[in-house]
Structure formats: C-alpha cells, structure tokens
Amino acid sequence: MVMACRIINKRRHMGLQQLSSFAGTGRTFLGPLKSSKFIVDAECHESVLISSTVRLLESLDLTSAVGQLLNEAVQAQNNTYRTGTSTLLFLIGAWSSAAEECLHLGVPISLVVSVMSEGLNSCIEEVASLQVPVHNVFDHIDSTETFPGLETFSVSLCPFLQIPSDTGLQKERDLKDVASPSLTIYNLSGIPVKSSKLFRPQAEVEADKNKVQNPQTLKNSLLAGNRYRKSVLIHSRHFNRTDNNQWINKQDGFLEQHGAAPPSTYRCNDFVELEMGLSHGDQSSMKLVDEAVRLQCQNAGMQQGNWTMPFGFDISRIFTCRLPGVPETFSCVCPGFITVVSISNTTMIKELQNQPNRIILIEGDLTENYRHPGFNKATNINTLLESMKVQQDSSEELWTNYVLQVLIKFNVNLVLVQGNVSEHLIEKCIHSKRLVLGSVHSSVMQAFAEASGAVQVTYITQVNENCVGNGVSVAFWRSIPSDVIDRINIITIVIKTEGINLVTVVLTSPVTAQMQSKEDRFWTCAYRLYYALKEQKVFLGGGAVEFLCLSHLQTLAEQSLSKRNHVCSGWLHNTSSWLASSLALYRSTVLKCLANGWHKYLSALIYNTASCSSEFEASTVIQQHLQNATDSGSPSSYILNEYSKLNSGIFNSGISNKLEQIPRVYDVVIPKIEAWRRALDLVLLVLQTDSEIITGLGHTQLNSQETEGFLFL
Secondary structure (H helix, E strand, O other): OOOOEEEEEOOOOHHHHHHHHHHHOOHHHOOOOOOOEEEEOOOOOOEEEEOOHHHHHHHOOOOOHHHHHHHHHHHHHHHHHOOOHHHHHHHHHHHHHHHHHHHHOOOOHHHHHHHHHHHHHHHHHHHHHHEEEEOOOOOOOOOOOOOOOOOOEEEOOOHHHOOOOOOHHHHHHHHHHHHOOOEEEEOOOOOEEEEOOOOOOOOOOOEOOOOOOOHHHHOOOOOOOOOOOOOOOOOOOOOOOOOOOEEEEOOOOOEEEEOOOOOOEEOEOOHHHHHHHHHOOOHHHHHHHHHHHHHHHHHOOOOOOOOOOOOOOOHHHEEEEEEEOOOHHHOEEEEOEEEEEEHHHHHHHHHHOOOOEEEEEEOOOEOOOOOOHHHOOOOOOOOOOOOHHHHHHHHHHHHHHHHHHHHHHOOOOEEEEOOOEOHHHHHHHHHOOOEEEOOOOHHHHHHHHHHHOOOOEOOHHHOOHHHOEEEEEEEEOOOOOHHHHHHHOEEEEEEEOOOOOOEEEEEEEOOHHHHHHHHHHHHHHHHHHHHHHHHOEEEEOOOHHHHHHHHHHHHHHHHHHHHHHHHHOOOOOOOOHHHHHHHHHHHHHHHHHHHHHHHHHHHHHHHHOOOOOOHHHHHHHHHHHHHHHHHHOOHHHHHHHHHHOHHHOOEEEOOOOOHHHOOOOEEEHHHHHHHHHHHHHHHHHHHHHOOOOOOOHHHHHOOHHHHEEEEEO
C-alpha cells in the first residue's frame, strides 16, 4: 500500500534510509496516547484502522529485503513478548539515522558497529540500578481490593520529565493550565483519558533475554585501551558509587538511598500497585487482566494468605473471545471456554445444556482425507473413471457415517478438534444433536483432558471408552439482545467442567474496527504482568531508563573526547598516537550519535502526550533535566530522588495523599532490553550488508534527478 513518499539520497546509505522511512510511519504509536491510522489500499481503495506497530507492518508492502528484515524483527518481538514493538520500531529509525550520520562524518563501519554495541551494553548495565524487586505481591492482597476503575487514577510520565520550574516553559505551561485546568481526551473506545501538565508513561514495554554480566566482564571499560575491540561489555562508572545521597543495590536486591535523610527502600509488594504501574494508562485492559488472574487463582483453589511467590500465573490458560457489534458492557471474564457458533446451532445447544455431556478430543484434523502418512495414496497416481466424483462423494459419506457410529457407540455429545473439521460432518452432527468444534487451541484441549479425564487422540479410529471424558456442560453464555444476535448472526456458548483451569476474557465493542486493537491492548497488559511476576523485578518506568541511558552515553562521549585531547598533545612526540587519537575521536562521535537516538525517543514520547507543543519544546525540557542530572553528580541518584518526592506527581491519584500509597509507573525488564538489542542488531546488520555508497568524483557529473530517488511505503 502507498503510505508515504520520502526522498532517498542515492549518495548515502540506501538501506539505513529505508529503515528510517519505514520506522517513521509508526512514531505516533509511541506513548500511552496512541494515534490510530487509516491504511488505504491504493488499488482497491479499501481502508483499515490500526493502532499498533504489528498491524501497521501487516498493511505495508514489505517485499524489499530491508522491509522483510524489519518485519521479522518486529514479529519476533511481538510473538515472544507481546510488548515493546513501538519502541523497537522507533529505535530502529533513530539508530538508523545515527549510523547514517556516522558514515557521513567518515567513521569506519567496523568502528560504528563496535562502539554502538559497546555503548548499548554499557547502558544495559547502567540501568540495572533502576530495577525494583517484585516479591510476595500476593501476601498483602485483599479479596475486596480490586483494580480501580477508569475514574480512579490517571498515569503520568516519571517526574523528572516534567518541565523544570526554573525555565520559561513552565510559566507558559502554567498559564495554559489556568486557562484549561481540566482537559479530557477520548480515545477510540470512547474512554476518557484525563490529561494534566504531567507527562504520561511510556506505553510500550521493552525487554532483555541476556543474563547479568559477571564481575570479570563488568571490569572492562568502554574507554579502556587504545586498540579496537569488538562488543566488549563495559562497567558503568556510576554502577557502585557510594556518594552522599546515593542509591545503591542492597544484597537483597532492593534500591536503598543513603544520605542525610532517613534511608528509604524501593520495592513493590502489592499486587494492585504492580498492575496500576504496568497498565500505562490502559485501565480498562488491565482491569480485565486483574479479573482473569484472580479467577485463575480461585480455580486453583488458592485462598487469601496462601498465595506465595512464585505464583503460577499461567498465561497459556487465558483466552479471548471477540464479539464485534456487542455493547461494551458485555466485556467480562468468565471461567471455562467461551466461543461462538452459528445461530443454526441454537436448538442443539438447548438440548445439550440440561445434561452432563461426554467429550472426545482430536489432536489432528477430523476430515475424510486426514490419515496416517502411511495410509495416504500416492500423489502421482491418478485413477480415471466416469463415476469418479460419485465414488468420492460416496467415500466421504461412508466416512461420515463411520464417525457418527463411533460417537453414538460411546454416547459422545461434544467433540473438540484442534485442526479442521469436515463441513459435511458438522451438518450431520447438528441433526443428531452433537456439537463439533474445530480449530481449538492446544491449551484448551489439555485443560479439558485434565479436568474431564479424556485422552487426546490423533485419529477417530483410536477412540475407545478410556479416551472419553465425562461431566462437561454446555450452555448459552449470556442473554444478548435479540436485535444484536440477528445482526451478528452468531451465538455465544460456554463449555466447562468442574475443576477446569481455563479462563476466557470476552471482548466486545459496537465498532468492529476496534476489536483487533482492543485484543492487542489486552494481551499487552497481560504479558507485562506475566513477565513482571516471572522475573520478580521491574524497571522504574515512564522514560526513566531511557533518560539514564541518554545521560550515561553523553558522559562517556565527553570522557572519550577528553581522552582524545590528551592523546593529541603527544602527536609531535609519538607519531603512532595519531591512530589512537582518531579512534578516540570516532568513539566520541559514535556515542553522541547513539545518545541522540535516545534523545529523539524521549522527545517523541513527551510530544505524543500533547504536553509539549512541539518536539523542540520537549527537547528543551530534556536538556534541562540532563543539566540537572549532571550537576547532581549521579544521574541515577537524580532520577531516584525525583521519584522520592511527594509532590513529584508520578500519578494524579485520588486514592490517597500518602507517599507510600501513590502507585508508580513500571516497565518489564527483559522485554524492554530485548527490544533495544533487536533494534540495534537490525541496524548494524543492514549497515554491514548494504554498505554500497556512491562516493568519489563521479557524483559531481550527476544531476539532481539521478542523485535522488523516491521510496514508496
């Protein structure tokens, strides 16, 4: 589809420019206030509404080599973590521009790859100081305490990204607040999102799958030595600092502040606080996640006081059922397996709902031509008969009758099939008051096998009495208005049995175009909570770790530049120092370009919240905080101190005025860092595999049309 037209300079790196062009289409998805896009097909003029990076790339023409690599990276992140794709896409664009700028300044490709890799590894080590342990969050849970409603609180970016009070920008912002003290923004779901002068937290969580580096690895410094090294993990100069008013890591993993003030400790030991911090402003989705987790706990027989870590939050036993065209009020969480069937099954469901049903589970397809490979006919042999079609129809009819005989023999009323099901068989079973459902997820099959005693089989011929499960109930889910049923032409049923560990989240919306977005947002919140509980740690969120990365890289760049100046002083005495000086100069340049990518990220994040009128204003805010962090002597301490202030406005909460009850913004650790790594890996891959740049005297003979082309997205 034709999405945009951007000028591509053929004299510069083509692959990196293409990455930047693709990534630029998704910059509005960064942050909690996403702007949806209409994707229009240039040929048939059909349009689709999307609000996520994954859906955006599904709608774009990514047939080029760079487009395919980009799509693979985003899909890998989404399939594994279900979060962090917007951050991944933005950083790909930002760091592509950074690498392109390095090439334009004459930095060798090998040095760009080495220093950028080392710089990111250094950032990952540095942000470990912003990790918050998550332990025993279920110990203090109250069965009456649930996730708050939409009107209870609103989310903001971390406090250090607010406009500093000593700038003119703050005065201008205060005047706007007086003129418009309360601004309500409605998203596509019709949900009011209250806005204030505070910035809202980052919506896309990112991640890390690599292990923590050992002390031997950490002792290597990015600036140590004059020789070229590849991807050496380095030690942060702030990592173990013990200055006054400095936060350090205790042995138990908590962050503790030492100084004149009484020591305080960052930790998260409350389940609702963790959910609120990970919701990133999407309260409606996280509320459904909260209900699903609590229902799963009840199904597992857990009582208050007995929920201990690690809690077995099994996300594979949570499913979604989408009901487009149904009012929002029908969205809920229910035990069992909820699915939709054709309205023609109404009479049959009425027959099945007042009796215990017997069930069989088929792992493969339930079709006439699905059999063991050894029983398949050779594909290169054709039999030509006048009555061939009649014999084929007769063969399928015979097979259908055989399946019905098996179901009647073992008194089976319900069949769940993981693969495809013969349409002819489904029609026959409807007439005999038997329900057959296809394309059932493997986890659903396993849950019914555990609860009903059924044994999964691959072929219908394997069914015997020992394979049949018992005690399964089938019923209509809820009473949906008849006019809605007539419009959507489907009915919703719930299938469950006693003790089944299965939870279904029903997602409804009167606007069909919103359904995919609503499901994506639910799974994003669910996986954030899942990884937070699994890792037992989270980051302080809302841009805190990205700000620390930016500050850290700028410090390293300044140190590298100072070292270059020191080396330059020895040029006249040692000619070999020229190479060391050039490497030091290049290292500073690359680190600054890498840091500029973080700066662009934070500027776009703040600007997308509509808290700044332009990205230039947002950049000014960041620069002011960078100066404050530098003056403090320790950026990590500066960030943590800002989080400690009661009036920092981390949340606008109506729950309590007590500091210890004000929930914070959190990010999951591994998905966030993994998104960083994937972004840089893709940029460096394209940089090294597509490094043909038009240079030399020949370009002076080309006209403007030959030196510039157009890339259509």
